[in-house]
Amino acid sequence: MMEDAIVSSSVKGRKLVIDPVTRVEGHGKVTVHLDAVNKVVGARLHVVEFRGFEKFVQGHPYWEAPMFLQRICGICFVSHHLCGAKALDDMIGVGYAGGKQITETAEKLRRLGHYGQQLQSHVTAYFYLIAPEMLFGIDGPPEQRNVLGLIEANAEMVRRVVALRKWGQEVIVAVLGKRMHGISSVPGGVNSNLDTAARDRLLNGTDDLIGVDTVIDYAQDALRLFYSYHEKNRDMIDNFAVVPALNMSLVDESGNVDYYHGRLRIVDRDKNIVDEMDYHDYLDVFSEATEEWSYMKFPYLKSLGREKGSVRVGPLARVNVTKSYGDDTPLAKAALERFHDYSGGKASDATLHTNWARAIEILHSAEQIRNLLRDPALQGSDLVLSPPEADWTGEGIGVVEAPRGTLLHHYRADREGKITFANMVVATTQNNQVMNRTIASVADAYLSGKETITEGMMNAIEVGIRAYDPCLSCATHAMGQMPLIVSVLDADGKVVDERVR
């Protein structure tokens, strides 16, 4: 239906284009289609790039996968690394599929790196990409809606953000060796423990690094900012792109989020469990549709179909699914209770509450890191399990809760350990349908029937997209088909490649 409307509108109506979508990771574009009386008849988020990891990882030794598949994404590479590591665990006969767990030290180190990443990733997204609207308004001057504007308006806040993000990155360095694309996990465990010097540096701080108490303080800035913004703009925030969707998250035995491991739970608006599964069964449960106009696929639950069975993942989904955080993260626990009280026992479908949820998770990860840094298990020396060769299964599936939501890697390898198959379903792809619903909702509310359309109204659509903190780099690991009529010229204008297929 929307297809027909878009096609006929292109004859007599107008097409508005956001190219590129900015303050998101990777490349996206939005088109809004208006009919002759300026009514919005359709809106689409186009993912405009692709890379092709599934295919070209084939033939490589299985243990390479977590190293180079993390190059899918520079902001959540720890999640890709861990997802790959969990798949490799399965493959050598250690993982959760075989019922044999990695050691306590190994699991806690993996978690520590993961929470470090969650902290820095959420802080980067929240402050550098999302916060400008909170200070300058959705229709503020485009030149101001960015980190430069934040510095001009509140240099002290940015100084705290820089210090907090740096600390999160240093947690990653302590576990993975460098700030990005490092190595920690190996099949069956990790390659080193946390030495006490690194631990003390993170706990106590140094001349150029804040300590953990300051981290917990700064980590509350995001919530403070959200509360004051919410106070002043309650109607707008609560009613902006309220889009229905199921919520999905990994959960532990008590049904609360577990970022590293658990079962996949899906709940509806009343928080009833719609489905719950061992993620090793994902192929029985999910399908992915493809549209001609985007390289990003549209996953959904087979049992419900695409319209009803599309899920939301990420911070909002996780706080909707989770009942409570543990007593060892008391500040985040209280913040979550406040969120749940506000949404009156229902799952929130309000897109901009995602930023509230992200702020809660910033604090939650800071508190979890503090607890792990104080845990002597991190200095343990029992790091890797090496099962006998006969335990080799040749297949593995890993799932973690990445900052943007549920991430899945699935590999198969032959007897020589060469990868023969790889499939990845990333969080941003899970959110594809919901993001498209969001932009349609915002376009309708802000543009439909308007005589004059402004840049600010179009930015409202981007605000809706940014709430998901989409990683359009992650979403483009799959390859698409294009008849090729592209010439590549070198610096002197000489053709270096020209193909027509």
Add this chain to the structure above:
Amino acid sequence: MNHHAKDYILSHDLPRSAMDPAVMAKRDEKLHVAMIGLCGCWGCTLSFLDMDENLLRLLDRITITRSSFTDVKRIPRRAAIGFIEGGVANEENIETLVHYRENCDVLISVGACAVWGGVPAMRNLVPLEDCLREAYVDSPTRPLQQPPTIPYHEDIPKLTTKVYPLHEVVKIDYFIPGCPPDGQTIFKVLDDLVHGRDFSIPAHINRFD
């Protein structure tokens, strides 16, 4: 792009709120830096933030115009420095790269993907058709009740057969290796350029992984 000029309206050409001229004048006294990620993972772009407090110091001397951190969608005025992550993998990457070359005095390839294609260039070893089949036809999650759909549309760019390093497409002035280069390496380069010093990366901060 893929359209005729009159077929569509770009959001950044629509009427918009004006910036305080005094604040803009202050920014305009600084060196203009434009940044973009092409076919990369955004990691090199994040290394720019990994300059930490040095970034704040540097922002006394430079300002950022078009980039993925700002809503400035085209380079507004000739920039002193263009900072590019990622290689060239589609027609839009080519257009963007040429736009940067035409509007930047100094253009820098940042990171393995920009310098030699990096991990995405691994697809150069595989026939494109095989990749397509893998992702959209043989994908284990494809709904089998429908025929496979393969993206192809006026609103998404065409791909190049291979992934190219930037210098095979336009002239590049400087190269910073690494996957990604560290924040301190990027700071050293920008600080040199801002102060008109010779570009140099000391061995202890130069990396290739």
